Amino acid sequence: MDLASVSVNLTDLAAEAKRPDPAEVYDLLVLGGGPAAMTAVLYAARKMMKLAMVTYDFGGQMAETSEIENYMGYRFVTGLDLTDKFKEQVQQFDIPIAWGQKVTAVRRGDGRFTVETDQGGAFQARTLILATGKRYRLLGVPGEKELAGHGVAYCPTCDAPFFKNKVVFIAGGGNSAFTAALDLVKVARDVTMLNFAADWQADPILQQAVERFGDRVKRLDQQHVLAIEGNGRVESVRVQDRRTGEERSLPADGVFIEIGLTSNSEPFAGFVELNEKKEVVVDCATRTNVPGVFGAGDLTTVPYKQIVISTGEGAKAALAAYDYLIHRGLL
Numbered sequence: 001m002d003l004a005s006v007s008v009n010l011t012d013l014a015a016e017a018k019r020p021d022p023a024e025v026y027d028l029l030v031l032g033g034g035p036a037a038m039t040a041v042l043y044a045a046r047k048m049m050k051l052a053m054v055t056y057d058f059g060g061q062m063a064e065t066s067e068i069e070n071y072m073g074y075r076f077v078t079g080l081d082l083t084d085k086f087k088e089q090v091q092q093f094d095i096p097i098a099w100g101q102k103v104t105a106v107r108r109g110d111g112r113f114t115v116e117t118d119q120g121g122a123f124q125a126r127t128l129i130l131a132t133g134k135r136y137r138l139l140g141v142p143g144e145k146e147l148a149g150h151g152v153a154y155c156p157t158c159d160a161p162f163f164k165n166k167v168v169f170i171a172g173g174g175n176s177a178f179t180a181a182l183d184l185v186k187v188a189r190d191v192t193m194l195n196f197a198a199d200w201q202a203d204p205i206l207q208q209a210v211e212r213f214g215d216r217v218k219r220l221d222q223q224h225v226l227a228i229e230g231n232g233r234v235e236s237v238r239v240q241d242r243r244t245g246e247e248r249s250l251p252a253d254g255v256f257i258e259i260g261l262t263s264n265s266e267p268f269a270g271f272v273e274l275n276e277k278k279e280v281v282v283d284c285a286t287r288t289n290v291p292g293v294f295g296a297g298d299l300t301t302v303p304y305k306q307i308v309i310s311t312g313e314g315a316k317a318a319l320a321a322y323d324y325l326i327h328r329g330l331l
């Protein structure tokens with residue numbers, strides 16, 4: 001690829017991109033389309049690597065975020081606008097993209113990797129960047145999907161400031177629920193934790209930190225969240241007391257679902273090392289245990305899942321893949 005011939009094309013990335021050639025052996029295949037993957041593509045393209053991308057969508061979790069206030073360069077930006085900015089930057093390069101396809105499996109052999117997709121695609125490369133991210137575990141109750149971004153939230157680090165002086169509930173009783181409580185108690189008027197179980201599973205140190213706020217964080221155990229209610233915005237959360245069977249609707253401005261995240265690592269199980277959270281284990285240079293395979297962003301063991309961290313890791317992964325190929329005389 002010749003950087004001098006790069007032209008800015010602002011039409012839709014998905015519609016315009018050519019598809020990867022199954023007969024080609026690429027230098028690099030980037031799997032995923034979130035901040036980590038898009039940044040990896042940018043860095044690899046600028047290194048003139050012959051690369052392609054396989055992704056289900058663009059933006060990933062970032063595209064689902066209504067308001068972002070902690071990405072440098074923007075005091076405020078919506079997730080969709082920031083995704084468009086990332087897409088514009090990727091679009092400068094004529095990268096083949098298998099879009100709307102989910103990676104289902106990865107195989108290794110004959111000095112290359114083969115990536116298979118749910119659309120019957122099979123693409124080959126000498127290096128891979130795994131960047132398929134995470135998804136929040138959903139409660140799966142009525143109202144949750146409909147009111148997501150309208151009072152239903154998942155990321156306290158990102159969204160707590162939007163609940164200033166509001167009445168919020170947190171569904172969950174583990175570490176992420178208690179971490180959410182610590183974020184929310186500083187801004188919200190009223191914070192109540194709803195735990196399905198009788199026991200609170202968070203680390204004692206986190207529980208003690210929350211206890212220091214006394215009644216400002218209320219804790220209700222054995223509460224089954226049945227529904228999140230509201231007309232265009234959260235108005236109440238419907239719960240059932242598992243001891244008595246009594247049902248009631250508790251007035252609410254917001255509900256944080258804090259029952260954990262799930263890694264999109266299913267296609268990589270048995271191919272690279274995963275930890276107990278099914279995250280891809282990487283070292284500080286994004287290397288996995290399989291030479292030539294790198295991991296970036298929320299999918300990996302790197303802590304603190306944020307856009308700025310995923311973009312940094314995506315950049316590192318592309319540079320690491322480049323170094324890998326250069327040092328083997330493959331570029």
Ligand SMILES: Cc1cc2nc3c(=O)[nH]c(=O)nc-3n(C[C@H](O)[C@H](O)[C@H](O)COP(=O)(O)OP(=O)(O)OC[C@H]3O[C@@H](n4cnc5c(N)ncnc54)[C@H](O)[C@@H]3O)c2cc1C
Nearest residue numbers: 032033034035036056060061103133134158297298306307
């Ligand atoms: C509601 C919400 C609000 C947030 N707010 C903020 C915020 O304000 N600030 C902040 O810094 N962070 C925020 N975050 C966290 C941030 O969005 C993530 O840390 C970041 O998006 C992770 O980027 P990633 O590229 O590693 O993974 P993801 O964003 O998870 O992207 C993964 C990509 O891989 C694709 N993919 C998944 N599986 C497959 C597959 N099998 N085959 C092909 N493609 C696949 C997905 O379609 C997606 O494109 C928020 C997250 C959420 C959910």
